[in-house]
Amino acid sequence: MRIKLLLWALMAALSLQAQEITPSDRPNKTQQLQAERGYGMFIHFGMNTFIEKEWSEGVEPASTYHPTALDPDQWVRVARDAGFRYVLLVTKHHDGFCLWDSKYTDYDVASSPVPVDVVRGVSDACKKYGLKFAVYYSLWDRHEKSYQAADFNEYIDFMENQLRELLTQYGEVCELWLDGGWDKPARMWQIPRLYKMVKELQPHCAFGVNNGVMLKGGEDGGGFDSMANPDQMTAGYTNYLRYFPMDFRLADPKIANKKDKKLYTVEGKQYYLPFEHTICVSRAWNWFQKERAMEVRSLDELEELFYWSTENGNSLVINVGPDRRGLIRANEEDVLVALKDRLGLRIGKPLPRNGEYLSVGVPAEASSSFSGDVKNYGPAWAVDGGMQTRWASGELTPELVLDFDSEQEFNKISIFEYQDTKAGEDGFSNYRENRIKEYRIDIWKDNAWENIYISSEPMGDCKLIHFPRNYKTTRLRFKVLRASDFPSLWEFNVIRMPE
Amino acid sequence: MRIKLLLWALMAALSLQAQEITPSDRPNKTQQLQAERGYGMFIHFGMNTFIEKEWSEGVEPASTYHPTALDPDQWVRVARDAGFRYVLLVTKHHDGFCLWDSKYTDYDVASSPVPVDVVRGVSDACKKYGLKFAVYYSLWDRHEKSYQAADFNEYIDFMENQLRELLTQYGEVCELWLDGGWDKPARMWQIPRLYKMVKELQPHCAFGVNNGVMLKGGEDGGGFDSMANPDQMTAGYTNYLRYFPMDFRLADPKIANKKDKKLYTVEGKQYYLPFEHTICVSRAWNWFQKERAMEVRSLDELEELFYWSTENGNSLVINVGPDRRGLIRANEEDVLVALKDRLGLRIGKPLPRNGEYLSVGVPAEASSSFSGDVKNYGPAWAVDGGMQTRWASGELTPELVLDFDSEQEFNKISIFEYQDTKAGEDGFSNYRENRIKEYRIDIWKDNAWENIYISSEPMGDCKLIHFPRNYKTTRLRFKVLRASDFPSLWEFNVIRMPE
Numbered sequence: 002m003r004i005k006l007l008l009w010a011l012m013a014a015l016s017l018q019a020q021e022i023t024p025s026d027r028p029n030k031t032q033q034l035q036a037e038r039g040y041g042m043f044i045h046f047g048m049n050t051f052i053e054k055e056w057s058e059g060v061e062p063a064s065t066y067h068p069t070a071l072d073p074d075q076w077v078r079v080a081r082d083a084g085f086r087y088v089l090l091v092t093k094h095h096d097g098f099c100l101w102d103s104k105y106t107d108y109d110v111a112s113s114p115v116p117v118d119v120v121r122g123v124s125d126a127c128k129k130y131g132l133k134f135a136v137y138y139s140l141w142d143r144h145e146k147s148y149q150a151a152d153f154n155e156y157i158d159f160m161e162n163q164l165r166e167l168l169t170q171y172g173e174v175c176e177l178w179l180d181g182g183w184d185k186p187a188r189m190w191q192i193p194r195l196y197k198m199v200k201e202l203q204p205h206c207a208f209g210v211n212n213g214v215m216l217k218g219g220e221d222g223g224g225f226d227s228m229a230n231p232d233q234m235t236a237g238y239t240n241y242l243r244y245f246p247m248d249f250r251l252a253d254p255k256i257a258n259k260k261d262k263k264l265y266t267v268e269g270k271q272y273y274l275p276f277e278h279t280i281c282v283s284r285a286w287n288w289f290q291k292e293r294a295m296e297v298r299s300l301d302e303l304e305e306l307f308y309w310s311t312e313n314g315n316s317l318v319i320n321v322g323p324d325r326r327g328l329i330r331a332n333e334e335d336v337l338v339a340l341k342d343r344l345g346l347r348i349g350k351p352l353p354r355n356g357e358y359l360s361v362g363v364p365a366e367a368s369s370s371f372s373g374d375v376k377n378y379g380p381a382w383a384v385d386g387g388m389q390t391r392w393a394s395g396e397l398t399p400e401l402v403l404d405f406d407s408e409q410e411f412n413k414i415s416i417f418e419y420q421d422t423k424a425g426e427d428g429f430s431n432y433r434e435n436r437i438k439e440y441r442i443d444i445w446k447d448n449a450w451e452n453i454y455i456s457s458e459p460m461g462d463c464k465l466i467h468f469p470r471n472y473k474t475t476r477l478r479f480k481v482l483r484a485s486d487f488p489s490l491w492e493f494n495v496i497r498m499p500e
Numbered sequence: 501m502r503i504k505l506l507l508w509a510l511m512a513a514l515s516l517q518a519q520e521i522t523p524s525d526r527p528n529k530t531q532q533l534q535a536e537r538g539y540g541m542f543i544h545f546g547m548n549t550f551i552e553k554e555w556s557e558g559v560e561p562a563s564t565y566h567p568t569a570l571d572p573d574q575w576v577r578v579a580r581d582a583g584f585r586y587v588l589l590v591t592k593h594h595d596g597f598c599l600w601d602s603k604y605t606d607y608d609v610a611s612s613p614v615p616v617d618v619v620r621g622v623s624d625a626c627k628k629y630g631l632k633f634a635v636y637y638s639l640w641d642r643h644e645k646s647y648q649a650a651d652f653n654e655y656i657d658f659m660e661n662q663l664r665e666l667l668t669q670y671g672e673v674c675e676l677w678l679d680g681g682w683d684k685p686a687r688m689w690q691i692p693r694l695y696k697m698v699k700e701l702q703p704h705c706a707f708g709v710n711n712g713v714m715l716k717g718g719e720d721g722g723g724f725d726s727m728a729n730p731d732q733m734t735a736g737y738t739n740y741l742r743y744f745p746m747d748f749r750l751a752d753p754k755i756a757n758k759k760d761k762k763l764y765t766v767e768g769k770q771y772y773l774p775f776e777h778t779i780c781v782s783r784a785w786n787w788f789q790k791e792r793a794m795e796v797r798s799l800d801e802l803e804e805l806f807y808w809s810t811e812n813g814n815s816l817v818i819n820v821g822p823d824r825r826g827l828i829r830a831n832e833e834d835v836l837v838a839l840k841d842r843l844g845l846r847i848g849k850p851l852p853r854n855g856e857y858l859s860v861g862v863p864a865e866a867s868s869s870f871s872g873d874v875k876n877y878g879p880a881w882a883v884d885g886g887m888q889t890r891w892a893s894g895e896l897t898p899e900l901v902l903d904f905d906s907e908q909e910f911n912k913i914s915i916f917e918y919q920d921t922k923a924g925e926d927g928f929s930n931y932r933e934n935r936i937k938e939y940r941i942d943i944w945k946d947n948a949w950e951n952i953y954i955s956s957e958p959m960g961d962c963k964l965i966h967f968p969r970n971y972k973t974t975r976l977r978f979k980v981l982r983a984s985d986f987p988s989l990w991e992f993n994v995i996r997m998p999e
Contacts, residue, residue: 284956294940294951331952331971338968432956441793453830457783457795457931459958469837472830 021200022246024270028314031248032275035207036314038133038175039352040307041087042080043279043318046119048098049289051325055429057096059144063112066098071115071327073122077130079321079329083337084346087133087175089318090123092167095181097144101170105162108144115327124171131348133175136167140190140210141181157191161198168202176207178251178277182244183212183228187221192244207248209277214250214265215241231257231276232387237264238271249316253279256306257315259361259386278310278317282333284462285430290322290330295430297336300343302463305415305494307344308355309388356498359411360477361386364404369395371487383493391419393489400480401493410471413496414442414454416464416479419489435459436489439482442466444474457483471497520699521745523769527813530747531774534706535813537632537674538851539806540586541579542778542817545618547597548788550824554928556595558643562611565597567826570614572621576629578820578828582836583845586632586674588817589622591666594680596643600669604661607643614826623670630847632674635666639689639709640680656690660697667701675706677750677776681743682711682727686720691743706747708776713749713764714740730756730775731886736763737770748815752778755805756814758860758885777809777816781832783961786929789821789829794929796835799842801962804914804993806843807854808887855997858910859976860885863903868894870986882992890918892988899979900992909970912995913941913953915963915978918988934958935988938981941965943973956982970996 023029028036048057051065080088093099099109101120110116120136127134140160142148147155168174177199182190192210199208214229218241221227227243234240234250235258245267257276265272281288282303283295298306303319310317321337323329340346344353367380371393380401383392392401420433437460443450454466477495481488522528527535547556550564579587592598598608600619609615619635626633639659641647646654667673676698681689691709698707713728717740720726726742733739733749734757744766756775764771780787781802782794797805802818809816820832839845843852866879870892879900882891891900919932936959942949953965976994980987 294954296938296954296956299957331950332954335952335968339966342968439795451830452793453834455793455795455831458798458960461957467838469834469841 021197022248022272025273026264026271027273028275029273031205031207032273032314034205035176035249035277035316036275038086039311039316040085040346041089041135041316041318042076042083042085043089043137043320044076044123045091045094045288045320045322046327047091047094047100047289048096049094050322053291053427053429055287055289056094059096059098059108059142061096061098063098063108064114066110066113066115068115068323068325068327071117071119073117073119074126074129076323076329077123077126077132079334079337080132081130082341083334084341084344084348085132086348087135088123088127089135089137089176089178090120091137092120093138093142093163095139095141095143097139097142099163101166103163103166105159105166106145120167120171128172134171134173135176135178136174137178137180138164138167139181140179141184153185153189157194161195164195164198165202168199168206174203174206176209179210180253182210183223183225186223187243190244193246196246209247209249209251210244211251211253213242213244213247214252215243217241228252230389231255231261232385232389234258234276235260235262237262238266240265242267247274250274250276251279252276254281256309256388257313258388259313259358261313261315263314276315278315279320280306280310280317281320282337285425285432287430288320288322290324291427291430292325293427294330294332297333299461299463300336300339301465303336303340304343305355305417305463305465307340308353311352312354356413356496358386358494358496359405359409360384360403360493360495363406365392366402366404367392367394368399371395371489378489383490386492388417388491391489391491393419394481394487396487397484398481399488400478401490403477403493403495405475405477408473408475409495409497410473411495411497412468412471413498414466415494415496416460417491418460418462418464419491420462421486433462435461436484436486437481438484441480441482443478443480444472445476445478446474450478520696521747521771524772525763525770526772527774528772530704530706531772531813533704534675534748534776534815535774537585538810538815539584539845540588540634540815540817541575541582541584542588542636542819543575543622544590544593544787544819544821545826546590546593546599546788547595548593549821552790552926554786554788555593556642558595558597558607558641560595560597562597562607563613565609565612565614567614567822567824570616570618570826572616572618573625573628575822575828576622576625576631578833578836579631580629581840582833583840583843583847584631585847586634587622587626588634588636588675588677589619590636591619592637592641592662594638594640594642596638596641598662600665602662602665604658604665605644619666619670627671633670633672634675634677635673636677636679637663637666638680639678640683652684652688656693660694663694663697664701667698667705673702673705675708678709679752681709682722682724685722686742689743692745695745708746708748708750709743710750710752712741712743712746713751714742716740727751729888730754730760731884731888733757733775734759734761736761737765739764741766746773749773749775750778751775753780755808755887756812757887758812758857760812760814762813775814777814778819779805779809779816780819781836784924784929784931787819787821789823790926790929791824792926793829793831796832798960798962799835799838800964802835802839803842804854804916804962804964806839807852810851811853855912855995857885857993857995858904858908859883859902859992859994862905864891865901865903866891866893867898870894870988877988882989885991887916887990890988890990892918893980893986895986896983897980898987899977900989902976902992902994904974904976907972907974908994908996909972910994910996911967911970912997913965914993914995915959916990917959917961917963918990919961920985932961934960935983935985936980937983940979940981942977942979943971944975944977945973949977
């Protein structure tokens with residue numbers, strides 16, 4: 002292990018020329034490596050694991066952190082068994098509590114009842130199991146005193162010191178994920194300085210800052226309002242970057258558009274920036290695990306999100322939070338291992354791909370749009386390739402008709418249904434409730450609609466239909482037969498999988 | 501084809517000694533062949549296909565029968581593609597309308613606008629595609645005049661003539677399924693006479709009469725009250741037969757008990773009688789297809805019903821009714837082909853089997869039983885191996901605990917939930933509505949309950965969980981977290997599939 006570490010330091014020293022991102026419309030080496038990894042386990046564990054809150058304020062005593070059976074090796078073993086290629090560990094969240102023994106703060110695991118260096122545990126296990134290791138670190142810090150200093154450089158120095166610890170003491174770090182930048186105007190974070198340091202220490206560490214794309218150019222004062230969502234990133238060379246340089250984009254927890262162009266202009270030069278997706282394995286939204294076990298997403302939904310998020314040079318991390326014992330829960334492990342089995346994920350082999358999406362951008366008609374507002378809720382939004390927009394109907398049993406240019410052959414349909422969300426009693430998680438209870442799908446054949454699918458099982462987040470044959474048609478109709486409220490779809494995908 | 505027919509007639513003539521069922525506690529040749537077939541497609545098509553009724557009265561004119569694209573070859577091709585080994589065709593239902601050109605009535609396809617001999621079409625297609633052909637025939641006849649004659653022998657002669665047509669004009673018939681016997685006292689059907697004739701014509705044709713087992717001995721006056729259900733067939737040599745001789749039992753559409761003994765005593769001699777299951781592929785109950793397409797059972801439910809119904813020497817036919825065009829609907833074909841793919845069904849190979857059921861008969865405790873009535877609704881009914889009895893709780897969030905004798909290793913759980921049924925507007929079909937909306941499963945480990953599964957998707961008819969690992973435990977807990985009415989389970993199965 003020691004020799005490996007020395008070798009890695011030598012290689013880092015030899016790669017000093019890779020310190021700046023090079024203008025290009027194609028992925029550079031760092032970005033190629035990121036796309037090849039493609040699929041990682043995101044791990045949120047720390048102070049918030051031990052309290053029924055999602056974002057603590059940095060005031061909980063270190064003693065609150067007290068896992069009873071802490072086992073970072075188990076986390077990475079599960080990641081390996083589930084076919085992940087890297088582990089992205091939250092080393093410090095917004096509360097400032099550090100999962101390693103940092104020289105620069107006492108608000109860390111070393112001051113807790115369980116002084117295990119979790120960063121060491123995870124990075125060692127990654128080496129043991131053959132996975133890459135990635136670091137999440139929050140810019141925003143609700144505990145650290147220098148964050149409130151008159152001269153913000155004091156806090157930048159603090160961060161630089163901590164990042165140096167993380168980037169020099171644990172071997173190769175394949176990715177650095179910075180979060181919470183919205184708490185300050187963008188320029189205050191001195192991203193160029195941080196980027197330079199990271200690249201000096203780890204030339205091929207992919208560097209990303211959450212919510213790094215803006216709707217408009219000019220000075221960014223922080224906050225959430227100026228952030229672009231992925232559906233606003235489909236034009237090449239026109240979006241505005243909030244932070245620069247970066248190697249990849251983040252807009253946690255949103256999903257990229259099918260027409261994601263990944264092309265940005267900065268000071269007249271053009272850059273390629275892939276997108277890393279971040280989702281929770283749980284169906285009820287929560288990043289840090291709480292007392293109550295959370296139900297997981299269905300295998301069908303995970304299959305479709307996997308395909309959608311890892312194609313087109315982008316990547317996906319799925320959050321799997323260890324619980325208060327310090328172990329990944331059985332039900333979360335099981336669904337991810339089952340997903341690996343279903344997709345045939347194998348280390349050393351390219352990631353599996355979905356078939357061809359035949360419906361993106363085709364003309365769509367609906368029997369109604371909510372409030373007659375076709376602009377915001379029209380049927381085109383069900384086939385626009387974007388998961389942040391939706392067709393919303395204005396009746397209980399609407400229908401949607403897709404018109405293909407020519408006869409198309411398909412054998413798979415996936416439907417992402419809009420759900421009502423209900424806040425959990427805990428105050429942070431939310432639950433989704435389904436509207437569509439019965440529905441059918443018809444194809445146009447011999448001058449009439451022919452039914453090919455009908456269901457009276459509630460649809461839910463994602464309905465996936467694998468047909469055991471190829472259907473051919475020029476038009477396809479989706480008809481709701483029973484619903485508890487006006488149905489709405491994020492996306493309706495008609496797909497042809499290869500034989 | 502002609503030579504094959506002659507050969508078959510020769511073999512039949514040589515097998516005259518097989519005319520009577522031989523006392524035995526094991527399957528005879530006919531029963532062995534039936535168990536090897538194991539899985540058949542049941543086809544209801546006829547007068548009732550063209551009207552919105554399940555049982556017509558025999559008064560509809562023959563012109564009501566008018567398929568627009570009749571294709572019996574398609575039916576059998578679908579059966580082959582779905583991995584069925586035989587096709588059981590309804591040749592005459594209670595309304596008396598015959599699907600072949602019978603010399604003995606004008607109430608048949610020959611008098612209709614589409615005078616195609618459907619029995620010929622299906623039996624020929626069976627030869628073409630390598631499937632066996634079986635005949636359903638209703639004893640009860642609501643059209644035929646001789647059924648009302650003062651001397652019932654006139655009707656028995658009529659039946660014998662029709663059965664002779666069916667058993668001599670279409671090649672090998674592997675099974676004869678008689679129905680509707682409840683309309684008359686049992687002895688009136690002269691079953692020994694029919695059985696003798698069938699065996700003379702087709703020595704290895706398995707002979708069964710629906711609802712052939714009674715609760716009590718003695719004279720049977722007809723009707724439904726004296727019928728035994730499969731949960732009342734678990735003791736050897738004690739049940740009473742309504743009809744004799746028979747080669748197999750039917751109690752349409754009920755499911756056999758895991759402890760089904762198949763052993764009966766008649767006049768001091770002991771007989772082995774396997775059970776043939778009959779279910780619809782559709783989720784909303786209907787045997788004859790109607791105007792509206794019907795939603796099909798889930799693949800999970802079909803998987804578990806397949807395993808349950810084809811094990812232990814019993815067999816299963818699934819009804820797939822062609823529609824008014826005379827074609828099997830796409831959605832019904834698709835789910836059955838998908839089931840074949842999932843189970844790996846292959847002609848010439850033994851039927852796939854479920855793993856070991858570990859929970860049948862284990863001690864069970866529940867937090868409540870409906871109305872405190874443990875005798876009729878206690879938790880033992882959830883693990884008794886019988887699908888006609890159920891545990892019903894008396895609260896919205898009950899729990900059920902299974903206690904194994906010793907540590908057990910499992911990797912699959914299937915749960916059959918009791919559903920409320922709602923009559924369809926058509927007056928015959930019924931729809932099932934689910935109660936359990938959220939639930940969890942825990943195992944006893946290190947002196948505490950550890951969660952292994954949690955779901956907020958409505959349970960429905962059958963919830964099937966395949967775990968990607970073997971869990972070990974001495975106790976297992978099922979806990980409902982949210983329900984719309986007091987939950988109730990037909991059966992809760994803990995299963996170990998081989999690696």
